[in-house]
Ligand SMILES: Cc1cc2nc3c(=O)[nH]c(=O)nc-3n(C[C@H](O)[C@H](O)[C@H](O)COP(=O)(O)OP(=O)(O)OC[C@H]3O[C@@H](n4cnc5c(N)ncnc54)[C@H](O)[C@@H]3O)c2cc1C
């Protein structure tokens with residue numbers, strides 16, 4: 370089974386965020402970059418599924434030239450090759466644009482004889498969290514789509530003829546689905562542990578084959594007017610004390626809240 | 632008009648998140664062009680859900696029930712909502728996985744944009760959470776019909792002068808194509824701990840992060856969980872290292888919790904973790920680092936080694952019990 374995984378370059382944030390001068394985006398100039406946890410899991414699922422069925426994994430991103438770093442990282446853990454759709458102003462693209470441009474590249478590849486049986490994405494991007502690109506892409510391609518999927522078990526071979534069973538957490542328990550391929554699946558963290566790159570992986574990553582496209586002008590565009598940060602709250606913490614001596618004060622508070630079992 | 636997709640639980644009660652979404656729709660009616668409030672319930676409509684919807688100010692209930700909609704299929708359920716959606720106004724749901732999925736399908740099917748995790752609406756447009764709640768995006772959707780999801784805790788469910796909603800019953804048939812993604816079977820987890828309901832419903836959650844030190848370092852925190860009849864929640868470092876299962880993870884890519892008290896032990900307070908605990912009423916930090924975000928954001932904190940502090944807390948609880 371040949372699998373395409375769509376990953377997005379995002380700033381690696383853990384502490385304070387600052388905005389750029391125009392307030393339209395995060396200032397990521399001093400930040401490292403990564404991809405979201407959901408997408409790391411999607412890459413891992415793709416690698417395992419391709420290995421089980423005898424197939425390939427291609428990773429794709431729409432982003433700035435630097436996003437090649439994220440494609441290489443995915444090759445480093447086992448993807449075969451990458452596709453960069455270069456856009457120097459990624460924030461000008463809305464989820465409709467991203468989905469339709471990815472759809473065009475998939476059709477373009479099909480014309481060249483490369484048919485992806487399965488397209489995996491993250492459930493939601495860690496930065497914009499639009500929850501839309503996978504579903505919009507599926508409609509664009511006229512493929513069935515599932516979201517929130519944690520594990521896959523392939524039941525078919527390549528050539529778009531097989532089927533796949535997918536599992537995700539629903540409101541009442543783990544839900545199982547069976548899909549005819551080709552299909553689009555949005556993956557959620559939790560069902561599988563992404564692997565770390567090996568030494569040989571890192572070597573492979575350097576030599577990764579990356580096909581390049583240039584993104585067309587955005588159509589629908591991004592509906593964003595600007596970003597805002599929540600007002601900084603002054604710390605209002607009451608320090609109860611240090612070490613074991615403060616235990617009594619904490620138990621007093623828990624008693625007051627009424628959460629200690631009698 | 633505003634149409635709200637309402638989720639009910641196994642006992643047929645309206646989910647808290649849906650009650651929030653209905654309140655959001657009602658209190659923002661002027662901006663959302665929603666002077667009439669409609670609710671759509673798929674599956675059974677219990678007497679108690681009917682009463683809850685009346686108390687929440689719903690003018691009309693669409694009750695959709697049919698063989699084709701019995702098992703969940705996002706495409707089929709979304710089409711059923713599209714068929715009853717107003718021409719202008721708003722269609723919304725709460726920002727649950729189902730809500731997100733259905734609203735995106737609805738938006739694509741009617742050719743509109745969608746905004747996820749909205750927290751406020753005014754004449755300038757919508758405000759929604761991005762970066763797991765660490766920032767907000769202001770945006771304008773345009774179009775005749777706005778499609779959106781309301782972020783959890785964007786507002787508190789609020790009852791109003793009760794209405795006497797009329798019930799319109801529909802039994803939609805789905806296109807074959809829309810049934811391709813139907814749920815085949817649901818396995819209710821009992822043993823392997825994939826169940827997160829304990830964590831999301833608990834009144835007291837004890838959080839454990841890297842500071843616990845190792846897989847074998849959970850003794851004290853688990854005892855405290857037991858004293859509180861609560862649940863254990865962990866950081867992604869803990870699940871990433873394989874110390875605890877992902878079902879216990881709290882944060883942007885884990886559970887979002889709403890306990891009366893959250894006691895974060897050895898957790899630094901990265902934004903992705905904080906995203907999951909915004910709904911906690913009282914936040915207590917136990918950490919060696921007074922400067923850590925978790926301590927700075929907490930209501931109360933104890934500075935020190937968590938094993939020592941939590942051990943002493945357990946001892947104190949045992950002593951007071953006598
Ligand atoms: C896309 C994305 C999604 C993410 N989603 C999540 C998520 O859902 N949930 C989540 O939690 N994280 C998430 N993260 C990871 C997040 O950025 C942090 O890396 C993580 O929360 C840190 O975990 P921690 O606080 O346990 O570890 P650390 O940041 O290493 O902090 C350990 C803390 O323990 C304290 N400490 C050390 N020893 C002791 C001791 N003996 N006693 C008391 N205190 C001690 C230290 O002072 C420190 O504050 C995500 C990251 C990304 C990029």
Ligand SMILES: Nc1ncnc2c1ncn2[C@@H]1O[C@H](COP(=O)(O)O)[C@@H](O)[C@H]1O
Nearest residue numbers: 375376431490491493494499500501502
């Ligand atoms: N610019 C992009 N390039 C590649 N994949 C993307 C891009 N934007 C979004 N995606 C994929 O779509 C998923 C959902 O994104 P979103 O709809 O923006 O929340 C992400 O987890 C990615 O897998």
